[in-house]
Amino acid sequence: MIAFRFRPCAPDARPAASDQLAWKLAELAAADRPVDDAAAALVGCRLIDNAAVAIAALNRAPVAAARAQALCFPRQGGARLIGLPEHIRIDCTWAGYANATAVRELDFHDSFFALDSSHPADSIMPLLAVAQQARRSGADLLRAVLVAYEVQTALVQGLPLQRHRIDHMAHLGPAVAAGLGALLSLPVPVIYEAINLAAHLSLGTRQVRKGRISSWKAFAPGHIGKCATEAIDRAMRGETSPSPIYEGDYGILAVLLGGHEAEVRLPPPDAPCRAILQTLPKAHSAGYHGQAIIDLALRLHGRLGDLSRVTSVTLHTKRMTHQVMGSGSGDPDKWDPAASRETLDHSAPFQFARALTDGFWHHDRSYDPSLISQPEFVTLWRKVQTVDDADWNHRFDAADPLAKHHGAGAVIRFEDGSEITEELAVADSHPRGRAPWGIADYVHKFRTLTDGIVSGPEGDRFLAQAADLMRLDRDGVAALGLCADLTAAVDGPRGLFDAAALP
Incomplete structure (x- = not known):
């Protein structure tokens, strides 16, 4: 790993773009790296895990509301919504938002801990939605997920947020932006601009997890993923973003993290992204x-x-x-x-x-x-x-x-x-626990949570696709999803985006 040190800088000592943290993250995303077999296999497991917990939450109120919002933005050739038939296609920004909300609702997917905590699998649904709309392959999507995990875990290890009462969602936006940059094979300067804006828009206080915790906890990852997707689109159109977002005298390090220096460790350009192997599954629906x-x-x-x-x-x-x-x-x-x-x-x-x-x-x-x-x-x-x-x-x-x-x-x-x-000391499912998880455990969780909601053939089809993600072509990725063919998805409440709801 290569250690990069960053510190807040005065206006007259602003670092060059190529020396900024956002640029280093963009370089990580743009590099053509080998793929580690174990890391690739775990991407498939986490895709299975995401689908399972999302289906289990299919008709919970926050998920139905997010889905109802997304259905207001249909798009031919867009992305799938979890639980709905394949022919229903939605703009990728909204599909990623709704699907990520479904994943997060039960607090039942992966975690990572260092100076702070995070849920790196929050990045998967926005990446999948863009991959479907942009007609990317399974290999492209797998690479994007590995990059997003690498960025988020690196930031969690280098930039402590909780002690400053900043929510860990602040690290998700840059991770999704970097993953999207890798997915779309964008150049470093474009990814850099998107990461700057995604970092800026991802900031929020820890009140989201304090006191009487609201349903926003489920919506937050999808919202951040949506912001990152829009940041990529904007950067692709040649627009610039606030910078240096981390090192500036009004930036994240100076204003929100007490003015401290930070060290972020990233793999060299010729090394695979393996950070996903340090993340942890959940056997129980709880923090x-x-x-x-x-x-x-x-x-x-x-x-x-x-x-x-x-x-x-x-x-x-x-x-x-x-x-x-x-x-x-x-x-x-x-x-x-x-x-x-x-x-x-x-x-x-x-x-x-x-x-x-x-x-x-x-x-x-x-x-x-x-x-x-x-x-x-x-x-x-x-x-x-x-x-x-x-x-x-x-x-x-x-x-x-x-x-x-x-x-x-x-x-x-x-x-x-x-x-x-x-x-x-550790949960049973932890790699050092009494029953460390492997592919069979993810499949068992999937079968348990989808029972009575998804038919056997539909579940089998999805499991086969997820396990073979690296070899899926563009059509395979476009079809990747899960239909709740045994249980109807309920209609969510109407809101501003429903024209019929307006007086």
Whole structure:
């Protein structure tokens, strides 16, 4: 890897374009690189994963609303919408937006952790939509996804956002823009302009994941992908963008990241993009900080006897979990049975109590309001607290993303004064976990989540295409998608873009 250092610069010391971070990212995207076989195989797995979680969310309200918006922008030769028949084609900016919303809704796709967290698979649906409309091959799409993963993970490792209360979506826009540049084989100067604008438009505060979390959490990746797609289109037309977006005296480093220098590490021009291999799957529909916590609770289920005897549960964990999903957030909503699903999938106390009670985790049943509101469950739930633990922080701070410990140690105390202590360092599905995921696990997740929604032949067709992505021709990519042929997609509510809805 090549390390590039960047710092805020005074107006009279502005770096040349070729020395700026956005340019280095554009050079990464434009380089003709070899493809790593393991990384290519994982792209297929993540495409399967995206389709599975999107289909499972097909008729949830945010997904139906995004789909209804997209259907207002039909386009001959455009992109597919997840769940709808192949002949329905939509402008790629809106198809990418709606499909990415469907992927994000259940908080059930991949994650990456370094200085910050991210969901690199958020980039896949915008890239697929443009590939379909622009008539690109499977090899083109695969290369684009690998570039997007490389850019997003590099930024997450080099530019900390959370400590400055900036949302990690800020790294998604540049990743999608870079991926689109690779997909379309654009020259470095064009990709550079698009990355500058995408970075500028991707910025938002962490309030999106704080307090009573709203449905915007699902829409945000699609919105950012849409902005990046529009940034590419604009740059292709010769327009310029704010620069230097990272190093300028009013730029991201100076204004939002405390004026600190940054180091971003990128592969040399002749090396493959392999960052996807450092990203993590989800076995449970919940924020990644909760994956190992859910697995820990599942192991304890049935071993504690009468749960009404529990007087307290203390989860010793890393600061990020404590602050984002636990007691350190200061959000009473994380113990509120009337809280939104988006809030609960970011509540470690809820996840531990629910999995401990039920002995399973399900993307719908675990969030069933009738179960969540049961008095005995609420009583147990409110006994669960998190603690910012120095040892867990040290274990999470490992430089290698795959060496980080994401889990927690549970101390469970009972009325008689006894206690049980047990910990889990990483989720079972983690590469270092008890049951590391491979292609069979992604296929099983796909079959489970699409059961009753997608027929066997339709699912088989998609799985075969995704597994053979590298060899798909342009027609194959254009057809790549999944129709919910056993369950109708509901109509979303009408809005501004529906002419019939206007007075």
